[in-house]
Each structure stands twice: as C-alpha cells, then as structure tokens.
Amino acid sequence: MKVMVDVSIxxxxxxxxxxxxxxECEKVFSTxxxxxxxxxxxxxxxxxxxxxxxxxxxxxxxxxxxGVPRITASLRVGTRTDKSxxxxxxxxxxxxxxxxx
Amino acid sequence: MKVMVDVSIxxxxxxxxxxxxxxECEKVFSTxxxxxxxxxxxxxxxxxxxxxxxxxxxxxxxxxxxGVPRITASLRVGTRTDKSxxxxxxxxxxxxxxxxx
Amino acid sequence: MKVMVDVSIxxxxxxxxxxxxxxECEKVFSTxxxxxxxxxxxxxxxxxxxxxxxxxxxxxxxxxxxGVPRITASLRVGTRTDKSxxxxxxxxxxxxxxxxx
Amino acid sequence: MKVMVDVSIxxxxxxxxxxxxxxECEKVFSTxxxxxxxxxxxxxxxxxxxxxxxxxxxxxxxxxxxGVPRITASLRVGTRTDKSxxxxxxxxxxxxxxxxx
Numbered sequence: 135m136k137v138m139v140d141v142s143i144x145x146x147x148x149x150x151x152x153x154x155x156x157x158e159c160e161k162v163f164s165t166x167x168x169x170x171x172x173x174x175x176x177x178x179x180x181x182x183x184x185x186x187x188x189x190x191x192x193x194x195x196x197x198x199x200x201g202v203p204r205i206t207a208s209l210r211v212g213t214r215t216d217k218s219x220x221x222x223x224x225x226x227x228x229x230x231x232x233x234x235x
Numbered sequence: 236m237k238v239m240v241d242v243s244i245x246x247x248x249x250x251x252x253x254x255x256x257x258x259e260c261e262k263v264f265s266t267x268x269x270x271x272x273x274x275x276x277x278x279x280x281x282x283x284x285x286x287x288x289x290x291x292x293x294x295x296x297x298x299x300x301x302g303v304p305r306i307t308a309s310l311r312v313g314t315r316t317d318k319s320x321x322x323x324x325x326x327x328x329x330x331x332x333x334x335x336x
Numbered sequence: 337m338k339v340m341v342d343v344s345i346x347x348x349x350x351x352x353x354x355x356x357x358x359x360e361c362e363k364v365f366s367t368x369x370x371x372x373x374x375x376x377x378x379x380x381x382x383x384x385x386x387x388x389x390x391x392x393x394x395x396x397x398x399x400x401x402x403g404v405p406r407i408t409a410s411l412r413v414g415t416r417t418d419k420s421x422x423x424x425x426x427x428x429x430x431x432x433x434x435x436x437x
Numbered sequence: 438m439k440v441m442v443d444v445s446i447x448x449x450x451x452x453x454x455x456x457x458x459x460x461e462c463e464k465v466f467s468t469x470x471x472x473x474x475x476x477x478x479x480x481x482x483x484x485x486x487x488x489x490x491x492x493x494x495x496x497x498x499x500x501x502x503x504g505v506p507r508i509t510a511s512l513r514v515g516t517r518t519d520k521s522x523x524x525x526x527x528x529x530x531x532x533x534x535x536x537x538x
Contacts (some may be wrong), residue, residue, distance in 0.1 A: 157534035232459035258433035332359030
C-alpha cells in the first residue's frame with residue numbers, strides 16, 4: 135500500500151528555534167527509500183506505507199536521542215486504491231484547473 | 236517507544252455518512268494491544284509505536300477492502316522521554332488546573 | 337454557518353508541561369457562546385463560525401499575553417449543509433454502528 | 438497578530454477528484470490580502486489573523502455554494518511574538534541547517 139504523508143514535527147522543551155530539528159529529520163528521511171518534499175510548514179513523504187512510517191518513527195527516535203524530551207507531530211495521511219497519484223500529480227492537477235479557469 | 240495518536244479517518248467516495256467506517260476502524264483497533272478512546276472528532280490510541288501504527292495501517296487496509304477508494308486521515312502523534320503519561324493523566328492534569336483556578 | 341472544530345494548542349518555549357496553558361484556553365472558551373468538549377489530545381468547539389474562531393483567536397492572544405512566545409495549533413474544521421449534527425450526534429452515530437454489529 | 442496557516446481542505450460527497458475544489462479555494466484566497474503557497478497536500482496562508490481566517494471561511498462558503506455538502510479541513514496554525522518570520526524564512530532556516538551539515 136502506497137501512502138502520502140504530510141508531517142509537521144514539533145519538538146518541545148528545546149526552545150523556539152525548531153529548524154535544527156526539522157533538518158535532522160530531513161537527514162533521517164533521506165536514508166529511506168521514499169520521496170520527500172520540504173515545504174514551509176512540514177515535509178511530504180511518499181512511498182510504501184512501512185517505509186514511510188519507519189522513517190517517521192526514526193525521526194522521533196533520533197530527536198529524542200539528541201535531547202528532545204517531548205515531540206508532537208501533526209500528520210495528514212493519504213491512501214487510495216482508485217489510482218496511483220504522486221505529489222507532482224496532485225499539484226499539477228490543481229494548477230491545471232487554475233490555468234484553465 | 237510509547238506513543239499517543241489522535242486519529243481522524245476521512246473516507247472519500249462513499250457519501251456523507253462516515254460513522255459506519257469509523258465504527259469499522261474501532262473494531263479493528265479493538266483487536267490490537269492498545270488503549271483507545273473515541274471522541275466526537277476522532278479516536279485516541281495509546282500503546283507501543285509499532286502496535287499503534289499497525290492498527291492504523293490495518294484500519295486503512297480494511298476500509299479499502301470494504302470498498303472505500305480513497306482515505307485521508309489527520310493524526311496527532313505524541314512521544315516523550317521525560318515521563319510516562321497516559322491519556323487519563325493528560326486529561327486529569329488540565330482538569331486539576333481548572334479546578335484550582 | 338455552523339462549525340465544529342477540534343483544536344490542539346501547543347505552546348512553545350515554555351517547557352514541557354502544557355496543561356496550564358490548555359486550562360487557560362478552556363477558561364477563554366467558556367466566555368464564548370459555544371459548546372466545548374475537552375478530550376486527552378484537544379478540545380472540540382461547536383457553534384457559529386465567527387464565534388468559534390473568535391474564541392480560538394482569543395486563546396492565542398491570551399497565551400501570548402501571559403508569556404508564551406510561540407504557538408502552533410492543529411485544527412480539524414468541519415462544516416456541512418446537508419444536515420445539522422452536534423458532537424453528541426456524531427459520537428452516538430458511531431456507537432450505534434458498533435452496538436448493532 | 439500575524440498568523441501562518443497550512444490548510445488542507447477535504448470536500449465530501451463530491452467523488453474522488455478534489456483538485457477542482459482546491460482550485461476554487463485558491464481563487465478565493467487570491468482575492469484576500471494574504472500570501473499563499475500551494476503544496477501537494479495543502480496551501481499555506483500568511484497574513485493578519487482576521488484576513489487569513491476570513492479567506493478560509495470564504496473558501497468553505499464558496500464550496501458549499503457550488504454544491505459541496507460537507508467539508509472537513511485540517512489546519513496548522515502558527516503565531517509568535519518573539520520575531521516576525523515569513524514562510525520563506527522558515528524554509529530557508531531549515532535549508533541553511535542542511536547545507537551547513
């Protein structure tokens with residue numbers, strides 16, 4: 135089962151600057167067999183369910199190892215059986231509608 | 236690693252009444268070794284990371300099997316290493332603050 | 337337009353114990369003409385759109401006033417025109433399906 | 438109060454192709470005094486609180502007017518008083534950390 139996940143990781147107890155921790159997770163994600171897209175409020179992951187969630191679990195584990203005592207993450211998780219759709223497809227589909235308007 | 240996940244499952248392409256599908260996932264969740272709490276906009280799952288995410292994966296799989304072509308879910312995922320905290324603890328902590336105000 | 341919002345407020349830069357701030361927002365919410373339901377990972381608000389979002393804005397403002405420098409909140413926002421449905425209705429609908437299974 | 442909101446709109450009861458409706462909301466957003474950034478799982482809005490939430494309300498209203506009977510949206514809402522930070526700033530901050538690694 136393929137999945138697309140938009141994840142926003144929020145480390146708690148480490149002050150106000152979170153970009154260091156987001157960058158750590160980007161590095162973690164890059165070691166998995168998934169596609170990623172960083173945006174200003176999160177990262178979109180695309181791939182097989184088990185691989186994507188292994189990446190997210192590893193991100194939590196690594197942040198805890200480097201001293202983050204608490205994490206809350208918000209995820210949007212999409213699966214579909216009617217067709218295969220990549221993140222590029224999703225974006226292109228909206229832009230097509232906008233351009234043809 | 237323990238985790239608390241608040242999950243709201245949204246089946247697409249099956250009309251407006253979603254409670255049937257939420258109930259299917261509740262049944263799925265009850266077969267896993269996790270604690271669950273149903274609320275009006277989702278379900279909170281508590282347990283070991285792998286068990287909780289196996290339950291969520293199974294919920295997606297079962298919904299697709301019974302004919303849901305597309306699912307989007309919104310998840311809040313909490314992990315912490317500073318202390319162990321159950322969902323009852325979290326709720327009690329807020330209510331204590333309210334009662335002592 | 338009626339709306340149901342499930343909001344989880346996460347104050348940043350104030351340590352690991354967040355219940356004090358959640359309680360502050362509960363007090364704020366109680367001053368608005370809305371229904372609320374506290375659960376272990378957030379609070380569900382129900383009422384007219386403008387009133388509900390005025391309450392959420394006030395919660396952000398009050399937390400900043402008492403010293404929270406940064407807030408990230410996750411919201412689920414539901415509107416519908418096919419029928420009126422309260423949070424009790426939503427919960428009862430799922431429980432009915434579970435009991436009749 | 439400035440706010441950054443990452444919003445993912447999910448129309449229910451209108452089939453599986455949602456891009457038409459996302460495009461409608463993009464058009465709505467473009468009529469408000471806010472900055473927007475479309476990504477594969479949502480749109481990020483940046484501006485004054487009242488203007489950003491007026492845009493989101495209008496998006497719900499317009500979708501209902503064109504026949505969407507039910508909507509659930511997932512929002513991430515960020516406010517901060519410690520400094521002003523645009524969505525470009527947020528992205529650049531993570532990329533800096535990645536490049537200096």
